Amino acid sequence: MSEQHDFGLVGLGVMGRNFILNVADHGFSSMGLDTDDEKVSALKEEGSQVRVDGTTDAATFVKALKTPRKIMLLVPAGKPVDAVIDTLLPHLNKGDIIIDGGNSFFEDTERRISYLEEKGMNFFGAGVSGGAKGARRGPSIMPGGSEAAYEHVKTIFEAASAKVNGEPCVAYMGRGSAGNYVKMVHNGIEYGLMQLISEIYDVAKKGAGYTNEKLASLFDTWNKGTLQSFLVEITAEIFAKKDELTGKDLVDVILDKAKQKGTGKWTSQNAMDLGIPVPTIDSAVTMREISSMKDYRVEADKVYHTASIGQDKPDAKTLENALYFAFIVTYAQGMSQLAAADKEYNYNLNMETIAKIWRGGCIIRAGLLEDIRKAYDRTPDLHNLMLDPDFVKTLKTIEGDARIVVQFAVGSGIPVAGLSSAIAYFDSFRSGNLPLNLIQAQRDHFGSHTYERTDREGIFHTEW
Structure with a gap:
């Protein structure tokens, strides 16, 4: 282990092993650390053709790295990150760099x-999106914190990242925790898009009688048009997959309880702290929570019977447009949250750059992101994507189809919390007058909370 390595990585699970092998593939000698001997052995075996090594000893690991040491952590969020930092600290020197990729x-x-x-060392968060396959083939990477520290790993990250039109899907995001914040909102948008896709699936299958085979073909076709995206692409593959145990369509034998690791919830919670509405992301989090109540849902299903209202079933184009409408609105919510966080936390985010690096590698990559990038290129301080002229034109064209799908779903007793929230957000945002004047009157009536008027300046209170 006499060689001095360019890059170190702690956490050699599938994600970590794939990322360090990706780095090594691009010519950077790399060193891995894990407490599990088997994971270290797996790294050495899989990386036998590149300059990569591994160990279970922290002192050996740190000693094998060039200074300033560039050490990336791909371990579970929370206490494990702090534990790894404390393990490494006794062996590090001032100027060394720790990167949290979780x-x-x-x-x-x-x-x-x-x-x-305080100890003279650099730490920054760098969100990594793309899953295990993305880590191996090229993820989208969202680093934030010390720009000077990032410069030391910039070449490595650009080499390992996904590429779109030859451009790396990584860029410096901004100050402080900007990288982890952008990744958090990325995951919130991801929650929203996945929920929307699942609802269109439900409407198409339960309401319109589509088979899984037909759905596979439909989503594959959609992936060649405006809905081109990683999530639509893999959805088509999922519908076509057979279960090796039973021979049935695999999607039909998967339990309808969706798990979560917290990033969607954090997005919703922080949006509330900032006073920014993200109802489609909120709905996605809520639906995952409702899905966990399987026993109660089965019980309720036996006692409630929805009388379906006779109506025409939405065709494939209507479903496609409804999903595209809701996709745009969900991205708009996420981007507006990023804009608000930028002001609140002084991140110095560049919205065009964020859209640009999301075009490839990450889970929410989609053709739509190029249109989003162009919108922020035209208007860098755009308050909301729905005010961009091109998106105004698109949304006005397809909003009717979104309404048709939601009306059909509601009339058929099919839950569409995400789609409904997207339309409600759109309608609320475009309403010059909302009924919240009544709420202000109520607040003043029971709590003397005061109100403003439409016809004159000032703060007023009435003795009701």
Whole structure:
């Protein structure tokens, strides 16, 4: 182990092993660390043709790295990150760099930045999206924190990242915890898009009688048009997959309880703290929670029977347009949250750059993101994507189809919380007058909370 390596990585699970092998494939000698001998052995075996090594000893690991040491952590968020930092610290020198590549909560990242700054070391969060396959073939990477520290790993990250039109899907996001924050909102959007796809699936199958075979063909066709995206692509593959145990369509034998690791919930919670509405992301989190109530849902299914209202079933084009409408609205919600966070936390985010690096590698990559990038290129301080002239034209063209699908679903007793919330957000945003004047009157009536008027300046209170 006398060779001095360019890059170190802690956490040699599937994601970590794939990422370090990706880095090594691009000519950077790499060193891995894990407490599990089997994972270290797996790295050495799989990386036998490239300059990669591994160990279970922290001191050996750190000693094998060139200074300033560039060490990336791909371990579960929370206490494991702090534990790894404490394990490495006795062996590190001032100027060394620790990079958290996991889905850490952004406030934890701020705390760790301060903690390591006091010791003369650099820490920054770099969200990595693309799953295990993306880590191996090229993910989207969202680094934030010290720009000077990022410069030391910029070449490595650009080489390992996905490419779109030859451009790397990685860029410096901004100050402090910007990288982890952008990744958090990325995951919130991901929650929303997945929920919307599942609802269109439900409407098409239960309401319109589509078979899985037909759905596979439909989503494959959609992936060649405006809905081109990683999630639509893999959805087509899922519908076509057979179960090796039973020979049935695999999707039909998967239990309808969706798990979550917290990033969607964090997005919703922080949006509320910022006063930014993200109802489609909120709905996606809520539906995962409802899905966990399987026993109660089965019980309720036996006692409630929805009388379906006779209506025409939506055709494939209507379903496609409804999903595209809701996709746009969901991205709009996520991007508006990023814009608000930028002001609140002084990140110095560049919205065009975020859209640009999301075009490839990450889970929410989609052809739509090029249109989003262009919108922010035209208007860098765009308040909401739905105000961009091109998106205005598109949304006005397809909003009717979104309404048809929701009306059909509601009339058929099919839950469409995400689609409904997308339309409600759109309608609320485009309403010059909302009925919230009544709420202000109510608040003043029971709590003397005061109100403003439409016809004159000032703050008023009435003795009701």
